[in-house]
Amino acid sequence: MDRKAYTAELAGLRELRGEITAAEKMVAAAQKELDKLTAQRARRVAGLAGYEAAKADAVAKASGLSVGDVVRIAPLLDPTPAAVRAAKADAPVAPVSVPVPVAAPVDAEPAAAVAPALTRPAPAVEQPVPAAPTAAVPAVEAPAVVEGQAVEQPASAAPVVPAEPTAPVGPVASVAAPVRPVAAVGPRELPTLPDGPAGARFEAVTAGLVSKRPSFTQQARSTVFLDAATGELAVRDRVVRLDLGARTPGEILDAVLAAAPGTERIYVTAGGPWHDGAERYSTLKDAVAAWLNTPSERWTTAVGSGRDKLAGHFVHQRQPVGRYAPATAPEGPVTEIRSMGEWFDADGADVVTCRQAFTLLWQALRRHWDDAVLMGSPSQTGRDLWSRTIPTSGKWAGGYPVLSEELRGLLHATGGQGRTELLLPPRVPEQLPALVEYDRTFAYAKHLWKSPVGTPRRITAAGFAAMSGPEQVKALMSCSHWNVRVTVPQGWNHVGLLPAPVTGDRAWIYPSEPGSTFTTWAGGAEIHLALSNHIAPWKVEILGGLLFEDGKPLDEWGKRLKAAWADLTSLSRAHADERQRQAAYLASRAVRSVLLFGLGGFAQRPRLVSGTTPAGEALPAGVEILGQDGDTITWQRQAGFSRDPYAHPEWAAYVWSGARAALLDMKYRQGKEVVAHAGALHARPGTVVYFGTDGIALTERQPWPYRGEPGDYLLKGHLTGPVPHPTSQEEYLKLRGLGRAELAAEQTAGGDR
Structure with missing residues (x-):
């Protein structure tokens, strides 16, 4: 090519560039028009749901959508048989909040105490977990569907999640289905690490997906607090009383925006209107969906457009989220109606106290984050605050890589959550001499100092067996996840130590019958405890595992939240004004929710x-x-996993595994010295009645010290016996409430004296 040809080619490229630019503008204009028309269609589909005789198939045919798309936009048109929905709603679900993490790393015992119990996998046929009549009652574990994740899906995503998110505070969790008997379940096979090229995907990360520190500051939203029972509205520094009419979403929005123009977020503190007329529906979730989609001439469901993902409603039995836009200005501002229960149980607090709690929460977080902003939910807030602690220097300055989809799927299937178990007679008496509840205080904040980072290294059974005793201990004490075959030792007379999978959606039991053999996955802290507990070592055969690099991705986040919690807890005890004390206490509970749901948000389940x-x-x-x-x-x-840059199930699984270990054995330290122990294994056999994620119920009080620090076991309730043994989780929760009331009365009487 000569210079003349080169110059001519450049001129041709310039002309082509102009044509491409013009074509791009045409495409952008067409896409904008398409987005506008699509949004109009979605609004019309949502509006048709208000007609009682509307059918999803007819709407789908008229709109050019599939029936599934129509149902995602308008849940009321779901043609799923009512009996199927009722059966799903009646299925037992564990009413537990996001679980607590490991106490402190289990002390490394001498190699001789660990190595003999570790053997190569035996070729013998595995025996199923026996469903003995003395076994504990398993609770079905709900997937960690975090509200912040669920609502941040595009408008086309299914608005009804498969399982409701776990409750942020204890009292909310009191609504529970009866626990299934052991006879109703059987062994469930867990996935294993494949060999060959397929196994390589389990030692990889997702290309181009990294958790990065944000380069922007979140914008605060104008927020008000509404008691829907009394009509009281707290807005800025004043309280007004509103006429809410029939308490439909449209009437609430009209009344609130008339009193407080520009409001973007409404927190309902009491009198949840979404339960109005619930008796007319087969399930509570159906009632909530109907309320959220109540037809209105002035308001329509916010469907979003472009990069706006905060659109559509989130249907939940107790903590729904409604998002609305003006029907006459669909591109205008979106107003949310949310439940205060996402953050804390208001427990009778008025709207002024709830607003003051939010103010104190923001002030406490602001002392540790210059750019702290309270977002719609604790999970969104927790994730945003964590992202602003991603290091700007060092190995992970560029962010933390997200594991491969295959590895995330494995962790989802094998990384159980908190232990929820009711132990039945004859393992405990038919008549309990007492029911004593201990609860670990703000346990998460104590145990975020170490977490797995980077790409894991696969450890085979042969590779583990070839390690020396100290190397095996080090591997177990590192951030790790193990596939093991477990045998309960002969003569064992205490609670089970490791979870065994059974049929159901992520259901687990804890076998304790001597001689029981089962295959499972568990974290290194649990495995080490089973091998080195002070009662009797269990036989554990390492079948394989994943060994991560030890890192501190959550350490700074946890330290700051712990400091904010300590400030608010201190204020709730020392302030002279009763309202301020209550507000500070509620704010401290909100910090707990930020940590609980923030951590749960890393789990990211398949859709x-x-x-x-x-x-x-x-x-x-x-x-x-x-x-x-x-x-x-x-x-x-x-439908697989979304490309979420904040998906880190390895962190949640590591914490949850440690939580289960901490319920069995937690060490109190002064410096490096262990000065006391607490946990189920330090209570007499036959005295443990219930495990509840971060708490234990027993038949007698324990000498466990309480220093008011995160992770300490706090005496929370004492119900004087004889007490009939609860036969279900629901019965236990009722007895727990009575025990808390009795202890509170006892402590009040002691204070008066």
Whole structure:
């Protein structure tokens, strides 16, 4: 090519550039118009849900959408049979909050105490977990669906999550289904690490997906606090009383915005209007969905556009989120209606106290984050605050890589949450001499100092067996996740130590029958405790595992939240004004929720997508049939993981594993010296009645010290016996409430004296 040809080619490129630019503008204009029309269609579909006789298939045909898309926009049009929805709603779900982390790392015992119990995998056929009549009652564990995750999906995402998020505070968790008997479940096979090229994906990260420190500051939203029972509204420094009419979303929005123009977020502190008329519906979730989608001439469901993902409603039995935009100005501002219960149980506090609690919370966080902003939910706030602690120097200055989808799926399937277990007679008496509850104080904040980072290294059974005793101990004490075959030793007469998988959605039991053998996954802290506990070592065969690098991705985040919690806790005890003391206490509970839900947000479960197919037609691959109504089959299937840069299930799994170990054995230290122990293994056999994530119920008081520090066991309730043994989780929670009331009365009487 000569210079003349080169110059001509450049001129041609300039002309082509102009044509491309013009074409791009045309595409952008067309896309904008398409987005506008799509949003109009979504609003019209949502509006049709207000017609009682509306059918999803007719709306789908008229709109050009699939039935599944129509149901995602308007949940009331879901053609799923009522019996199927009722069966799903009645399924037992563990009413536990996000679990607490490991206390302190289990002290390394001499190698001789550990190595003999570690053996190579035996070729013998594995025996199933026996469902003995003396076994504990397992609770079905709900997936860690965090509200902040669920609502941050695009408007087309399914608005009804497969399982409700766990409650942030104890009292909310008192609504529970009866626990299933052991006979109803059987062993469940967990996935293992494949060999060959397929196994390489389990030692990899997702390309181009990294948790990075944000380069922007969150914008605060104008927020008010509403008691929907009395109509009182706290806005800025004044309280007004509103006429809420029939308390529909439209009437609430009209009344609030008339009194406080520009409001973007409404927290309902009491009198949840979403339960109005609930008796007319087969499930409480259906009632909430109907309330959220109440037709209004002035308001419509916010469907979002472009990069705005905060759109659509979040349907939850007790803590729903409604997002609305003016019907006449769909591109205008969005106003949210949310529940105060996301942050804390208001426990009768008025709107002024709730608003003051938010003010104190923001002030406490602001002392540790210059750019702290309270977002819609604790999970969103916790994740945002964590992202602002990502280091700007050192190895992880560029952010933390997200594990491969295969590895995240493995952790999802094998990393159970907190231990929730009711132990039944004859392991405990039919008549309890007392019911004594201990609860670990703000346990998460104590145990975030170490977490797994980077790409894990696979450890095979042969590789582990080839290690020396000290090397094995070091591997178990590092951030690790192990596939093991476990045998309960002969003569064991205490509680189970390791979770065994059983049928159901992520359900686990804790075998303790001598001679029981099962295969499971567990973290290094649990495995080490099973091998080195002070009662009797269990036999553990290492089948394989994942060994991570020890890091501190959550340490700074935890330290700052711990400091904010300590400030507010101190204020709640020392302030001279009763209202301020209550507000400070509620704010301290909100900090706990930020940590609990923030950590739970890292778990990121696979999404579930539901749909319907006419009978006789081929079903999509990999679906689970939920039921059939006439000629329509309803199904669901996993849709995989989203590309969430904050997905770190390895952190949640490590903390949850440590939580289960801490319920059994927690060490109190002064410096490096262990000065006391607490936990189930330090109570007499036959005295443990219940495990509840970060608490234990027993039949007698324990000499466990309480220093008021995160992780300490606090005496929370004492119900004087004889007490009939609870036969279900629901019965236990009722007795727990009585025990807390009795202890409070006892402490009040002691203070008066």
